[in-house]
Amino acid sequence: MKFNFFVIFGILLAVFGLAALLHPEIKMPAKHEELEIGPLKVPVETRRIITVPPVVGSLIIVCGAGLAFLGARKS
Numbered sequence: 527m528k529f530n531f532f533v534i535f536g537i538l539l540a541v542f543g544l545a546a547l548l549h550p551e552i553k554m555p556a557k558h559e560e561l562e563i564g565p566l567k568v569p570v571e572t573r574r575i576i577t578v579p580p581v582v583g584s585l586i587i588v589c590g591a592g593l594a595f596l597g598a599r600k601s
Contacts, residue, residue: 530597531597532593532594532596532597533593533594533597533598535590535593535597536589536590536591536592536593536594536595536596536597537590537594538590539586539587539589539590539593540586540587540590540591540594541590542586542590543583543584543585543586543587543588543589543590544583544587546578546582546583546586547580547583547584547587550577550578550579550580550583551575551576551577551578552575552576552577552578553573553574553575553576554573554574554576555571555572555573555574556572556573556574557570557571557572558570558571559571
């Protein structure tokens with residue numbers, strides 16, 4: 527069976543949608559500063575948390591599955 531681009535992309539979308547449902551929070555560093563307290567320098571890092579709603583994760587899974595199914599049906 528020959529896989530085309532749409533099947534592979536659909537499977538990847540479904541996997542990312544499943545990951546969004548299982549782990550809905552994405553944490554990434556926003557700022558890295560140094561705080562000076564007298565002679566000491568203390569590093570301070572803040573984080574940005576992005577929350578993916580469950581509806582978006584479900585929609586990504588449905589779109590990925592549909593794309594994989596239609597791509598496999600076409601070839």
